Amino acid sequence: MLEVRGLEVHYGGIAAVKGIDLQVSKGELVCLIGANGAGKTTTLKAIAALVPRSRGDIRLGGDSTAGLASFELVRRGLALVPEGRGVFGRLTVRENLEMGAYHRSDGEVGQDLEKVFALMPRLHERRNQTGGTLSGGEQQMLAIGRSLMSRPKLLLLDEPSMGLAPLMVQKVFETIQAIARGGVTILLVEQNAKLALELAGRAYVMESGCITLAGDAGALLTDQRVREAYLGE
Amino acid sequence: MSAVDFEILLQQILNGLVLGSVYALVALGYTMVYGVLGLINFAHGEVVMIGALSTLSAARLLQSVLPGLPGPIVLLLSTLAAIPVCMALGYTIERVAYRPLRFAPRLAPLITAIGVSILLQNIAMVVWGRSYHSFPAYVSTEPFQVFGATMTPVQVVIIVVAMAIMAGLMFLVHRTKLGRAMRATAENQSVAGLMGVNINAIISITFVIGSALAAVAGVMVAANYSIAHYYMGFVLGLKAFTAAVLGGIGNLGGAVAGGLLLGLIESLGAGYIGDLTGGFMGSNYQDVFAFFVLIMVLVFRPSGLMGERVAERA
Numbered sequence: 001m002l003e004v005r006g007l008e009v010h011y012g013g014i015a016a017v018k019g020i021d022l023q024v025s026k027g028e029l030v031c032l033i034g035a036n037g038a039g040k041t042t043t044l045k046a047i048a049a050l051v052p053r054s055r056g057d058i059r060l061g062g063d064s065t066a067g068l069a070s071f072e073l074v075r076r077g078l079a080l081v082p083e084g085r086g087v088f089g090r091l092t093v094r095e096n097l098e099m100g101a102y103h104r105s106d107g108e109v110g111q112d113l114e115k116v117f118a119l120m121p122r123l124h125e126r127r128n129q130t131g132g133t134l135s136g137g138e139q140q141m142l143a144i145g146r147s148l149m150s151r152p153k154l155l156l157l158d159e160p161s162m163g164l165a166p167l168m169v170q171k172v173f174e175t176i177q178a179i180a181r182g183g184v185t186i187l188l189v190e191q192n193a194k195l196a197l198e199l200a201g202r203a204y205v206m207e208s209g210c211i212t213l214a215g216d217a218g219a220l221l222t223d224q225r226v227r228e229a230y231l232g233e
Numbered sequence: 234m235s236a237v238d239f240e241i242l243l244q245q246i247l248n249g250l251v252l253g254s255v256y257a258l259v260a261l262g263y264t265m266v267y268g269v270l271g272l273i274n275f276a277h278g279e280v281v282m283i284g285a286l287s288t289l290s291a292a293r294l295l296q297s298v299l300p301g302l303p304g305p306i307v308l309l310l311s312t313l314a315a316i317p318v319c320m321a322l323g324y325t326i327e328r329v330a331y332r333p334l335r336f337a338p339r340l341a342p343l344i345t346a347i348g349v350s351i352l353l354q355n356i357a358m359v360v361w362g363r364s365y366h367s368f369p370a371y372v373s374t375e376p377f378q379v380f381g382a383t384m385t386p387v388q389v390v391i392i393v394v395a396m397a398i399m400a401g402l403m404f405l406v407h408r409t410k411l412g413r414a415m416r417a418t419a420e421n422q423s424v425a426g427l428m429g430v431n432i433n434a435i436i437s438i439t440f441v442i443g444s445a446l447a448a449v450a451g452v453m454v455a456a457n458y459s460i461a462h463y464y465m466g467f468v469l470g471l472k473a474f475t476a477a478v479l480g481g482i483g484n485l486g487g488a489v490a491g492g493l494l495l496g497l498i499e500s501l502g503a504g505y506i507g508d509l510t511g512g513f514m515g516s517n518y519q520d521v522f523a524f525f526v527l528i529m530v531l532v533f534r535p536s537g538l539m540g541e542r543v544a545e546r547a
Contacts, residue, residue, distance in 0.1 A: 050423055074429035086424035088417050099417050102410070103429030150429065 089132030100149030253496020262443030278470015284448030323444025481537030
């Protein structure tokens with residue numbers, strides 16, 4: 001589904017991502033963990049063409065994404081829930097969700113809207129409120145729900161637990177699990193390594209722009225290096 | 234208040250509404266562009282001017298081909314011809330002058346905007362000459378009485394058309410998919426892109442719509458004062474910019490409110506300044522009011538009447 005080879009990203013003269021390889025197969029839930037500033041967000045942004053890559057090849061469903069803008073990638077089944085959620089604060093909840101289906105012209109948008117409301121009843125209650133009036137957790141749910149409205153094949157999630165109360169984090173992760181079970185391929189970036197590793201099938205560990213460990217999430221959860229660096233033991 | 238006093242007051246209010254409708258149409262162009270790009274398009278006033286002058290040229294051409302055509306039809310058809318000219322102009326201005334500077338420091342596009350404004354004035358001077366052109370009364374300017382005040386049919390048309398266009402724009406922005414994409418782009422370009430919105434296309438459309446409104450506003454000003462010239466867009470543009478700031482730049486409702494309010498302030502101010510200063514200052518001080526308002530808003534309430542509170546951002 002997603003293949004990244006030798007990806008390098010520079011901000012000015014500084015290398016944020018230094019030639020990484022990663023791949024996510026259809027139906028997988030893969031997580032990318034690492035400390036602040038390791039280059040995880042930059043990696044996702046490069047995949048979604050929000051930042052230009054300096055070198056490397058990114059393939060989505062087998063096709064190279066070189067030269068495509070982010071709005072074109074949406075049409076190829078890519079959705080990114082950005083760090084900080086990116087909810088449109090002045091649009092209503094319903095309008096935010098409709099924006100998710102912006103590129104679609106099929107007649108099933110209304111149906112999908114009902115599905116998202118069924119998955120997240122809170123959003124239905126608040127459908128006519130503006131996005132800016134929602135709590136952090138509700139905004140995160142809205143951002144995820146909005147991404148589903150595009151009917152993604154590959155969903156990229158950037159720090160969905162950031163700034164949320166523990167109970168809300170749990171809710172968000174349950175939702176992510178439900179989405180994965182529904183057949184959406186997911187690449188999850190998280191600082192909350194424990195939660196992410198428990199949820200994911202496979203995982204990559206990123207450190208200062210490089211991938212230093214990769215493998216089965218369960219195995220990484222018991223790996224001594226991971227436990228020391230990310231699980232605080 | 235005596236009957237005469239009331240009639241004078243009503244007259245100033247009517248004049249203010251006519252003036253204000255035009256300001257509002259132009260202010261919408263400023264505020265829409267500011268909304269999506271954070272840029273003050275100082276060339277917008279020149280688009281108004283080009284709208285008026287190309288309408289005039291189209292009308293002359295039309296009348297030489299079909300001499301018997303009734304005035305209102307001539308005006309309608311030539312305005313419809315001038316609108317696409319201005320739309321193309323707006324598109325080109327963004328494409329050539331602003332897009333290359335999208336990620337430049339804010340001062341660069343601002344200086345460019347002033348440059349484009351001067352360039353367009355000079356092009357217009359070459360094409361239409363330096364002289365004032367009288368704008369024929371295609372719609373009757375024969376006054377009629379409303380409760381003692383006088384109004385002309387052209388003024389009624391201005392108010393009605395302006396209100397209809399503004400209602401249409403509000404519908405477009407708040408009730409259609411395109412409008413939703415415009416609002417989303419105004420709020421967060423990169424996230425709108427992640428939703429599949431082609432940001433460049435939305436920015437182009439914003440310029441094109443704003444320029445169409447400017448074309449109509451240009452025709453209104455020319456028809457109301459029966460005059461058009463290459464310099465008419467400059468002061469009008471500054472006043473409409475003032476109206477946009479007064480209403481809260483970036484806010485469509487604010488631009489409409491600011492435009493109407495500024496029209497009323499100017500008209501009432503010019504109408505009564507003579508009495509207030511014992512004849513020392515006359516209605517030729519009309520322009521002072523708009524810029525006095527601009528200074529006051531910038532000093533005391535820079536976010537304008539309906540300005541967005543920054544905290545609203547998610």
